[in-house]
Amino acid sequence: MSKPTPLSGFPEWLPQQRLIEQEILGRVRRTFELYGFAPLETRAVEPLDQLLRKGETSKEVYVLRRLQADENDTSDAALGLHFDLTVPFARFVLENAGKLQFPFRRYQIQKVWRGERPQEGRYREFYQADIDIVDRDTLPAHYEAEIPLVIGDALSGLPIPRVTVQVNNRKVLEGFYRGLGIDSTEDVLRQVDKLDKIGPAKVVELLKNQGLSEAQATQVLKLAEIKAADSSFADQVKQLGVSDPLLDEGLEELVRVVDTAVAEKPGLIVADLRIARGLDYYTGTVYETLLEGYERFGSISSGGRYDNLATAGKDVFPGVGISIGVTRLLAILFGRDALTASRSVPTCVLVAVNSEEERPRSVAAAAALRRNGIPTEVAPSAAKFGKQIRYAERRGIPYVWFPGESGSVKDIRSGEQVDADAATWAPPQEDLRPIVSGTA
RNA sequence: GUGGUCGUAGCUCAGCUGGUAGAGCACCGGGUUGUGGUCCCGGGGGUCGCGGGUUCAAGUCCCGUCGAUCACCCCA
Numbered sequence: 001m002s003k004p005t006p007l008s009g010f011p012e013w014l015p016q017q018r019l020i021e022q023e024i025l026g027r028v029r030r031t032f033e034l035y036g037f038a039p040l041e042t043r044a045v046e047p048l049d050q051l052l053r054k055g056e057t058s059k060e061v062y063v064l065r066r067l068q069a070d071e072n073d074t075s076d077a078a079l080g081l082h083f084d085l086t087v088p089f090a091r092f093v094l095e096n097a098g099k100l101q102f103p104f105r106r107y108q109i110q111k112v113w114r115g116e117r118p119q120e121g122r123y124r125e126f127y128q129a130d131i132d133i134v135d136r137d138t139l140p141a142h143y144e145a146e147i148p149l150v151i152g153d154a155l156s157g158l159p160i161p162r163v164t165v166q167v168n169n170r171k172v173l174e175g176f177y178r179g180l181g182i183d184s185t186e187d188v189l190r191q192v193d194k195l196d197k198i199g200p201a202k203v204v205e206l207l208k209n210q211g212l213s214e215a216q217a218t219q220v221l222k223l224a225e226i227k228a229a230d231s232s233f234a235d236q237v238k239q240l241g242v243s244d245p246l247l248d249e250g251l252e253e254l255v256r257v258v259d260t261a262v263a264e265k266p267g268l269i270v271a272d273l274r275i276a277r278g279l280d281y282y283t284g285t286v287y288e289t290l291l292e293g294y295e296r297f298g299s300i301s302s303g304g305r306y307d308n309l310a311t312a313g314k315d316v317f318p319g320v321g322i323s324i325g326v327t328r329l330l331a332i333l334f335g336r337d338a339l340t341a342s343r344s345v346p347t348c349v350l351v352a353v354n355s356e357e358e359r360p361r362s363v364a365a366a367a368a369l370r371r372n373g374i375p376t377e378v379a380p381s382a383a384k385f386g387k388q389i390r391y392a393e394r395r396g397i398p399y400v401w402f403p404g405e406s407g408s409v410k411d412i413r414s415g416e417q418v419d420a421d422a423a424t425w426a427p428p429q430e431d432l433r434p435i436v437s438g439t440a
Numbered sequence: 441g442u443g444g445u446c447g448u449a450g451c452u453c454a455g456c457u458g459g460u461a462g463a464g465c466a467c468c469g470g471g472u473u474g475u476g477g478u479c480c481c482g483g484g485g486g487u488c489g490c491g492g493g494u495u496c497a498a499g500u501c502c503c504g505u506c507g508a509u510c511a512c513c514c515c516a
Contacts, residue, residue: 005489005506060514084516112516117441119509121516128516277515302516325516385475393476402475412476
């Protein structure tokens with residue numbers, strides 16, 4: 001059999017990378033729980049009509065089909081892999097509304113699938129770490145201010161470059177456009193979103209091609225260029241002289257989000273009135289998160305408020321949430337060797353073997369160490385000690401244990417060796433587990 | 441899904457206008473008859489992504505395909 005080749009868009013990490021990924025996922029999870037989000041996992045598939053109902057246009061959904069499915073068997077025909085965690089969550093809320101307490105806050109860390117053309121930082125299978133808060137009938141606006149704080153906490157605790165959460169509000173954009181007499185909001189947003197890439201002149205041109213007047217296009221551009229780290233953006237908007245109730249409502253909400261962030265975590269947030277992205281179910285605040293130095297890879301964490309995602313008859317569950325694109329984050333940092341683990345295995349101690357006859361003594365020492373929670377493995381063979389030490393060195397294992405009448409343990413980084421008892425010895429806390437650190 | 445660029449040992453790459461594969465690092469062994477990381481000596485490893493075509497002859501040209509990457513689309 002010839003050597004297998006990778007599958008485009010389905011990244012697989014090496015153990016040392018997976019070690020880092022697990023460490024990151026663990027820290028993110030603990031931060032989510034620190035804020036009281038409850039754990040949840042939903043199935044990988046959803047009925048296709050559910051998936052297509054909101055948001056996703058289509059072709060990007062992977063459909064599930066049995067290999068031997070009968071032509072007439074339609075039982076699985078309408079299932080697709082979820083492309084995010086918000087849509088499945090909305091479904092879950094509706095399904096279990098009677099068993100949940102509202103407001104309901106949950107986190108969900110799972111893989112999602114999208115049938116897109118892969119490139120660096122965009123994959124067909126990737127992890128999302130998602131938090132959402134939903135309430136019944138109405139959702140207080142303060143939750144929209146809380147979300148970025150959680151993300152800021154989760155990400156700033158990691159050994160990664162600084163992040164900035166960019167916020168905007170759909171109501172500001174829609175209200176402003178409406179005040180200008182524009183009704184093709186979606187199309188306008190799409191062009192405005194290209195501002196960074198193609199520049200203001202071309203955006204205006206594209207807008208005019210869409211039927212906007214010179215004046216309208218100019219105003220749209222002026223709004224998009226507003227950006228501020230505090231609530232001063234609101235005055236700048238008002239100076240443009242457009243008035244609309246929805247615009248005012250949006251501004252008020254956005255000011256609140258920004259003010260909260262400025263008070264709690266200065267420097268985390270910036271109001272940027274050009275950002276409009278996210279799936280089309282967003283109705284209020286929207287978030288995007290950029291990694292300093294890696295802006296060209298786009299957002300590593302996005303989300304927003306949605307009022308109509310979870311609705312069934314009279315029941316309405318408005319929500320707000322955000323997702324961290326863990327795989328994207330890791331891939332772009334791995335790509336530049338910006339994340340490293342102090343070792344490639346969990347092992348803290350390698351117990352040397354004097355001779356195969358004496359292996360039981362090594363096995364016993366290892367067992368004693370493990371009883372104290374120290375990850376330990378026994379050397380693969382009774383090779384020369386130099387080779388056994390090298391086995392540890394190659395993997396970054398910090399300690400080698402030499403069993404004997406009185407055991408001794410060597411820190412192979414310093415070369416220091418001391419007599420020790422396997423039943424009581426313990427490494428410094430920081431050596432117990434691999435340490436993940438940033439090098440950027 | 442559309443279009444462009446790229447694809448030689450584990451890694452970084454060399455290989456002129458086609459003539460039957462090389463370096464550095466890494467790895468393995470020995471010097472060092474049981475405590476590594478230096479140094480010296482030696483060694484293994486590539487169907488040149490894969491498949492087909494042109495040619496006496498292809499890593500080198502052509503087509504396809506897979507993979508990586510970029511742009512569009514869209515988005516974590």
